[in-house]
Amino acid sequence: MPSENLLTWYSEHGRDLPWRRISDPYAVWVSEIMLQQTRVDTVHPYYKRFMARFPNAAALAEAPLEEVLLMWEGLGYYARARNLHRAARIIVERYDGQLPQSEQELNALPGIGRYTADALRAIAFDQNTLALEGNLRRVLTRLFDLHLDPRRPEVERELRRRGMSILPRGRASEFNQALMDLGALICTPRSPACHACPLAADCLALRNGTQEQLPFRQPKRPPPLRHAVAAVLHENDNFLITRRPEDGLLGGLWGFPGGFIEDGESNRLALIRVLKEQLGLKVDIINPLPPLGHAYTHFRVNLQPFACRGRLSGLRDRGDMRWVKAEDLDSVPMGRLDRMLARVVERTLHD
DNA sequence: CACGCGTGGTA
């Protein structure tokens, strides 16, 4: 039975991770959300800070969303933080602060999909489910030498069947995490360390010499480059920042007002247009600040910031607009690009 | 169901 070798390997070589040290469903939940499309090394410091500040669902539910987003800043995919916060409030109101254990109830919570519900059931509640994610897809695809696109629904079902067929009943928690560690440490996307793999004797891809070319991949187009402008508006030591809509790119985060340049439009005209749209404000551009670049998943952006002046006295604080002092910019959740600009602002002001 | 959603690490 291949799973015996796997579980033995896991007990000796499995990673010692903070969310594995305690058996608290809330801790497993937070870790699972943070780990979505995010590496363990990246999550580690975020997880520790988050758990120290929000040790349970009640603490998370009581906190304002903005503080949760601030703790999340830099992790990316901020819908995860918004959904985590929403779900915490539901858990407090509907489930007395404890995560539900059924597949249906878990899946109904915002931010918990098929994988996370299965992972919680297996890891936190010892139910015999397969938590099929990226590592398991790769490992199982190679183990069974399936030259198929694992994202196709019928292939997904086949992987689930195959995985369940080797899942040792009663040990789903270890089994799933063992496969994840195997995928992260041994059965890596490129150059897998098959010589050290506890499943080497059972691996059909290794037997056929196809492990390097699995799983099947689809070529992607390079992301386009987009141009953007932003305005640094200030009166004395107060800077104007705006809050992005709850949905979409960097939803709910704060930043400097601005937007994308349309085709054939100049930097300055774009900025004037965007500020009129967003703030109803006519501004004078004083001088350009150093341009900043950043790569998102679907596009790269080149941002040209400008220091601006305008009739700012009419702009009062409101839900999506706020004046903050330079030294308080750090207490406001921002995306990477706005954070870089905030650093420039702080540094410029310091000189 | 294909697409949008962030960021930092690695070859």
Add this chain to the structure above:
DNA sequence: TTACCAAGCGT
């Protein structure tokens, strides 16, 4: 440096 990736989810 560019390209590709890394414990998915919601719409």
